[in-house]
Amino acid sequence: MPVRSTPTDWGAVTRLFHWGMLLLFVGIVSVGFYMTDLPLGPKKLKIYALHKSIGLTLLGLAVLRLLWRLSERRPVSPPMPAWQERAAVATHVLLYVLMFVIPLSGWLYNSAAGFPLQWFHVVNLPALASADPGLKVLAKQVHVAGVVTLIAIVALHAAAAFKHHFVDRDRTLLAMVSRAGGQP
Amino acid sequence: MMNASSRWKSFAVPGVAALVATSAIAAPSYVVVPAQSSLNFVGTQQGEKFTGAIRDFDARIAYAADDLATSRLDVTIGVKSMDTKSPDRDQALATADWFDFAKFPTATFRTVAIRATPTGPVGDADLTIKGHTKRIAFPFTWKPAGTGATLDARVTLDRLDFGLGAGDWADESTVGRKVEVVVHLTLVAGPASTPAKPPAGKPVAKPAVP
Numbered sequence: 001m002p003v004r005s006t007p008t009d010w011g012a013v014t015r016l017f018h019w020g021m022l023l024l025f026v027g028i029v030s031v032g033f034y035m036t037d038l039p040l041g042p043k044k045l046k047i048y049a050l051h052k053s054i055g056l057t058l059l060g061l062a063v064l065r066l067l068w069r070l071s072e073r074r075p076v077s078p079p080m081p082a083w084q085e086r087a088a089v090a091t092h093v094l095l096y097v098l099m100f101v102i103p104l105s106g107w108l109y110n111s112a113a114g115f116p117l118q119w120f121h122v123v124n125l126p127a128l129a130s131a132d133p134g135l136k137v138l139a140k141q142v143h144v145a146g147v148v149t150l151i152a153i154v155a156l157h158a159a160a161a162f163k164h165h166f167v168d169r170d171r172t173l174l175a176m177v178s179r180a181g182g183q184p
Numbered sequence: 185m186m187n188a189s190s191r192w193k194s195f196a197v198p199g200v201a202a203l204v205a206t207s208a209i210a211a212p213s214y215v216v217v218p219a220q221s222s223l224n225f226v227g228t229q230q231g232e233k234f235t236g237a238i239r240d241f242d243a244r245i246a247y248a249a250d251d252l253a254t255s256r257l258d259v260t261i262g263v264k265s266m267d268t269k270s271p272d273r274d275q276a277l278a279t280a281d282w283f284d285f286a287k288f289p290t291a292t293f294r295t296v297a298i299r300a301t302p303t304g305p306v307g308d309a310d311l312t313i314k315g316h317t318k319r320i321a322f323p324f325t326w327k328p329a330g331t332g333a334t335l336d337a338r339v340t341l342d343r344l345d346f347g348l349g350a351g352d353w354a355d356e357s358t359v360g361r362k363v364e365v366v367v368h369l370t371l372v373a374g375p376a377s378t379p380a381k382p383p384a385g386k387p388v389a390k391p392a393v394p
Contacts, residue, residue: 040276042358049230049358114270116232121357124231131269 001179007076009175014072017065018176021058021099025154028054029147052110053120059103066096078170091157098150104128105142112136211248211255213375214333216241220370223261227343228360229273236277240265245335245371247326249305252298257307257322257335259293282348288314295322313346324367332372340364 005011010018031051038044077085107128110117114131118124129135164172171178223238240262247255264285268274278285291314295307307322324337341363343349349359 040279041281042352042355045230045358113272114234114268115272116230116234118231121231131271133271 005072005075007073008171009075009178011072013068015176017061017068021061021065022154024054024058024061025150028058029151032147049118052106052117055103055106056117056119056125059100059107062096062099062103065099069096075171075175078164078168078172080168080170088160091153091160094153095150095157098146098153102143102146102150105139105146109136109139109143112139211246211251212373214245214247214371215374216243216245217332217370217372222366222368224366225266226364226366227268228362230358234268234270234273236266236268238263238266243369243371245369247298247333247335249300249326252300252305255295255298255305257293257295257298257309257324261291261293262289263291263313264289281351281353284314293322311341311346314348316346318345332370335367335369335371337367338364339367 001012001015002009003012005014028051031047031054035044035047035051038047077088107117107125111127111129112132112135116124117127161173161176164170165174218239223241225236225238226233227236228234238261242260244258245256247257263283264278266274266277266283268277277283280287292312293309295309296319297308299306299308301323304323304325307324309320309322310317311320320339320341322337322339324335327334327336342361343359343363344354344361353359354361
């Protein structure tokens with residue numbers, strides 16, 4: 001599989017970003033929903049620390065992914081109505097925006113709560129703001145709304161991929177999953 | 185202890201004249217200026233230091249470098265007034281795992297002796313937090329200023345000596361065991377007419393003598 005994307009297929013690097021970040025996203029969202037109801041204790045703090053570490057990892061990957069995406073040409077889209085083309089572009093732009101908004105709002109939420117931020121016991125990161133109860137509430141709302149939106153957009157994105165595959169019978173889905181280039 | 189205590193009381197006579205009259209037999213006494221004094225601690229959580237400020241404390245101090253036998257530091261601390269700039273953390277500190285505010289609203293610090301050392305005075309003090317008493321060495325710097333003085337000290341404590349964060353919290357990877365306490369007191373000369381009383385509620389401690 002080529003490292004870079006071709007006119008028919010997404011390259012290896014893009015696929016690694018795509019599927020790797022999906023896995024991390026499923027993991028971090030599961031942890032996120034689980035951890036909030038835990039009783040206060042060191043276990044809760046450790047699970048929060050894991051959530052924050054994965055979130056920072058996803059933020060770093062989002063930066064690399066965006067740079068990579070801007071550096072290459074995407075595969076040629078199959079013929080489709082203009083509104084679908086526009087919807088696909090809007091969905092992808094929104095996915096990229098949320099890749100930044102969610103971890104950054106989480107970081108801001110953590111800062112406004114006056115909590116430390118450490119990436120896997122390796123390095124501590126600075127606060128984005130000083131402790132502030134009002135900001136804390138706002139950042140949390142953005143964080144949660146961002147996640148809910150991302151789940152909806154990912155579902156829409158996956159539904160569109162399946163629709164292309166099973167209804168339109170084009171290479172949209174295969175471009176991200178097939179091993180051989182060019183063959184449906 | 186009894187002896188020091190009775191001497192303390194015998195000194196507790198109001199009025200500056202009494203102060204002058206008794207200065208030959210006892211170290212002069214001081215009261216805290218709350219607005220210019222601080223009692224802070226520096227802890228470590230998840231690799232990051234945080235500072236907690238305790239606003240509510242009162243101290244009765246008698247000190248003379250040449251009369252350490254009657255010198256004495258006596259501090260009462262309202263632990264509920266601690267503020268670590270994180271409401272979530274402050275709520276955790278209030279629970280039974282940590283300071284247990286409901287049962288132990290007050291911590292105390294009382295010297296049993298003050299020694300002169302080559303690096304300055306060192307108090308041997310009983311520090312009681314959450315019902316746990318430990319004898320600690322308390323080196324401090326005393327600087328006379330006008331009729332008053334300033335007292336500065338830094339001392340590192342092990343939180344587990346006081347049952348703070350026992351059990352699951354004892355593991356250091358989340359909250360460090362070492363806590364540095366940083367004391368800065370601005371003192372003015374003043375007779376201590378009553379023993380230090382436990383501070384009540386949130387307001388900043390005031391000297392008992394106006």
